[in-house]
Amino acid sequence: MRIRSTNEFKMKTEPIWKSWFARHGAKLLLFARQQARNPHDAEDLLQEAFVRIWRLYGHTGEVAPGLVYRAIRRLAIDWARSLDRRKIREQKVTAEFPLYESFRTEVEQDERQQAILRAVDRLPPEQKEVLTLKIWGELTFDEIGRTLDLSLNTVASRYRYALQKLKEWMPGELEDRPHAPKEVSDE
Amino acid sequence: MSEFEDLERELKSIRPKAPSAAFTARVADALGDSADLSFRRISNEVDKPAAGGKLWFFLPPSLALAASLVWMLFFWSSPSGSEESTSPAVDEAASLAGRAEDPNSPIHGVSLDELEAHSGMPTHGWSDPQVREFLLDRVDEGLIERPGYSPGRQVRYHYLDETLWMHPASNTRVISTTPRQEVIILDLDLY
Numbered sequence: 471m472r473i474r475s476t477n478e479f480k481m482k483t484e485p486i487w488k489s490w491f492a493r494h495g496a497k498l499l500l501f502a503r504q505q506a507r508n509p510h511d512a513e514d515l516l517q518e519a520f521v522r523i524w525r526l527y528g529h530t531g532e533v534a535p536g537l538v539y540r541a542i543r544r545l546a547i548d549w550a551r552s553l554d555r556r557k558i559r560e561q562k563v564t565a566e567f568p569l570y571e572s573f574r575t576e577v578e579q580d581e582r583q584q585a586i587l588r589a590v591d592r593l594p595p596e597q598k599e600v601l602t603l604k605i606w607g608e609l610t611f612d613e614i615g616r617t618l619d620l621s622l623n624t625v626a627s628r629y630r631y632a633l634q635k636l637k638e639w640m641p642g643e644l645e646d647r648p649h650a651p652k653e654v655s656d657e
Numbered sequence: 658m659s660e661f662e663d664l665e666r667e668l669k670s671i672r673p674k675a676p677s678a679a680f681t682a683r684v685a686d687a688l689g690d691s692a693d694l695s696f697r698r699i700s701n702e703v704d705k706p707a708a709g710g711k712l713w714f715f716l717p718p719s720l721a722l723a724a725s726l727v728w729m730l731f732f733w734s735s736p737s738g739s740e741e742s743t744s745p746a747v748d749e750a751a752s753l754a755g756r757a758e759d760p761n762s763p764i765h766g767v768s769l770d771e772l773e774a775h776s777g778m779p780t781h782g783w784s785d786p787q788v789r790e791f792l793l794d795r796v797d798e799g800l801i802e803r804p805g806y807s808p809g810r811q812v813r814y815h816y817l818d819e820t821l822w823m824h825p826a827s828n829t830r831v832i833s834t835t836p837r838q839e840v841i842i843l844d845l846d847l848y
Contacts, residue, residue: 485692491681500673513676517684525691526810526845529797573673583671590668605668633661636668 487524494535497606500572501539504599505546509571519545536613539603543617569598589639597632604629784823790837791817801842809842 499516506512519541527533569591573583590598603614615625676684685692773780794815801811815838822831 487688487692488681488685491676491684495676495681496673499676513680513683516676517680517687520684521687521691524688527800528691529799573671586667587671601668605665606673630661633664637661637664 487528490533491520494538497608498535498538498542500606501599501602502542502546503572504595504602505542511549515542515545515549535607536609536617539607539609539613539617585640586636589636592639593632593635597628597635600625600628601632778829779824779827782824782826784825787821787823789819789821791819793817800845803842806844808845810845812841812843814839814841 495516498520499512502512502516502519503509506515516538519538523533523537523541527537569587573587590601593601599618600614603609603617604611607614609617611622611625611629614620615622618625620628767775769780792814796813796815798811798813801809803809815836818835818837820833820835822833823829
């Protein structure tokens with residue numbers, strides 16, 4: 471009689487969560503940063519949410535990212551409630567870490583891209599989170615609505631307002647740039 | 658939404674930072690056993706021999722069980738059973754009594770002394786059986802819906818129960834192994 475250990479299975483291939491996390495981790499972390507008060511909290515938030523969801527659904531091999539977004543959102547609310555008001559006030563002051571810090575700082579991230587991100591940072595938080603989930607989270611309006619507990623109409627209108635504002639704030643620059651990248655990045 | 662097409666495309670072209678290696682390692686630690694659970698599924702799906710291997714895993718105890726059943730049938734139907742062979746059923750007094758009372762049983766009307774003489778194995782002096790269970794595998798079978806209850810997560814445990822009978826005087830050992838499954842449903846508190 472020979473008893474197999476899980477290590478024998480482990481030798482076959484890489485755990486599936488790693489490839490999943492490599493594919494979705496960046497956009498989830500971006501969303502977590504918007505929900506948290508500082509980058510460290512954002513990582514804690516993402517870790518907690520991801521582990522909870524993966525324990526529930528990881529065996530399926532493919533977890534819908536929307537579940538993790540929702541978990542991040544709800545955990546963020548829980549965590550905020552657990553802090554006392556004074557702490558929240560103090561942390562809100564330091565909460566404004568700029569959005570561009572959450573993006574790649576490669577050579578190709580030129581001044582224009584930084585300007586766009588600064589413009590996104592100026593958006594009201596409720597519009598910014600919808601925009602983030604739609605653009606970088608690649609969620610549908612329906613998924614965003616379920617993540618943020620909002621109606622489909624509210625989500626769609628916030629998204630539209632956000633884009634309108636961005637376009638108003640940077641009209642000249644957009645028109646001056648006829649060769650905007652055509653490829654959608656694959657995160 | 659076509660008026661914003663360029664803007665959307667441009668926004669999408671800016672890619673967020675990937676999580677650091679240190680953070681990924683932290684997540685790996687936090688996942689613990691859950692990482693292995695999902696890993697096993699992939700292994701089974703991608704690697705067919707691995708699935709076959711799992712079946713092989715249950716083959717020896719199944720074969721042993723089948724062999725002992727066949728042997729028991731042979732022994733009970735043959736009054737001159739092999740003297741060197743052993744049977745795990747010898748010490749099962751209750752089962753024995755039931756068979757002895759059954760007029761259709763091959764041991765009906767056979768005394769214990771006669772049985773001992775036929776089987777070549779002692780009928781008295783056996784130690785209490787030692788029972789051990791081995792956890793072989795744990796398979797997370799995913800979510801299940803239960804009418805009137807919250808959804809549950811079904812986990813199936815595969816065990817191998819081993820029973821050892823020992824007869825110190827004759828230094829005889831009889832081992833029986835039986836596969837067993839247990840299904841546990843965990844209530845979910847979904848975030």
